[in-house]
Amino acid sequence: MKMPRLVQSISATQATFLSSVFAPMSKQIAALKLFGTLLISSFFLVSVSMSVLTSTGVHAHQQKMAITTVYFNARTNNIEVMHRFDLHDAEHAVKEIFDGNADIIQSEKTQSDFANYVTQRFAIYSADKTELALTLVGTELEGKHFWVYQETPAPENLSGMYIQHNALRDIWHTQTNTINIEGMGDIKTLTFTDNTELLSVSFK
Structure with a gap:
């Protein structure tokens, strides 16, 4: 059946009208979809970044370190030992210990x-594994650090030594104790991590 000319004309007009109305709306809908996608992607990236930063922060916070200096004092002929602990770690440690x-x-x-x-x-042994008698000299609270001081007479003709440093390592498996030996030529460094119990150093 053939459609009347008026109906055909009206249908064409309606189609043109509807097209003009919905075309901008389709663009707006597409823009909203794009915005939503970008918003979700941004949220995901921010969440991942925060997770990484939080993980890094926790790891840094969990890292425990102490530094000890073993100094051969030629003027007094003593071996002076200076333990430096982070005060924050020491505060938590005493509550654990x-x-x-x-x-x-x-x-x-x-x-x-x-x-x-x-x-x-903490112990120092001569090259033949004889333990040196260390005397506790005192302590000091200085800023963000807590110091423990020891000393002992330096043996004659000391060719080397063994050192043990387990402070805090019995309560935190992440604890790292670093020892710098000074006054016997070049500075020598020993690092206690994991299951390390005894380290040695020799002097020329």
Whole structure:
């Protein structure tokens, strides 16, 4: 059946009208879809970045380190030992080692107890494995660090030594203790990590 001319004309007009109305809307819908995709992608990237930064921050926070200097003092002929601990680590350590009320900042007893704990886990031996008798000299709270000092007379004709440093390594498996040996030629460095129990150094 043939459609009347008027109906054909109206249909064409309606089609043109509808096209003019919906064409911009389709562009807006496409733009909204693109914006939504970009928004989701941005959110995903931000989430991943925050996760990486958080993971890195936690890892950095968990890293435990202490530095000890073993210094051969030619003037006094003594071996001076200086242990430097991060105060934040020491604060947590005393609560783990002793009790939850231990306060290394305010309590002299806690400071003394921690110093004794350190000295019991640090030892120097001569080349023939004879232990040197270290004396606890004292402690010092300095800024963000807590120091423990020891000393012993330097043996004559010392050709080398063995050192043990297990302080804090018995409570944190991530603890790293670094020892710098000075006053016997070039500075020598020993690093205690993982299951390392005894390290040696020789002198020319």
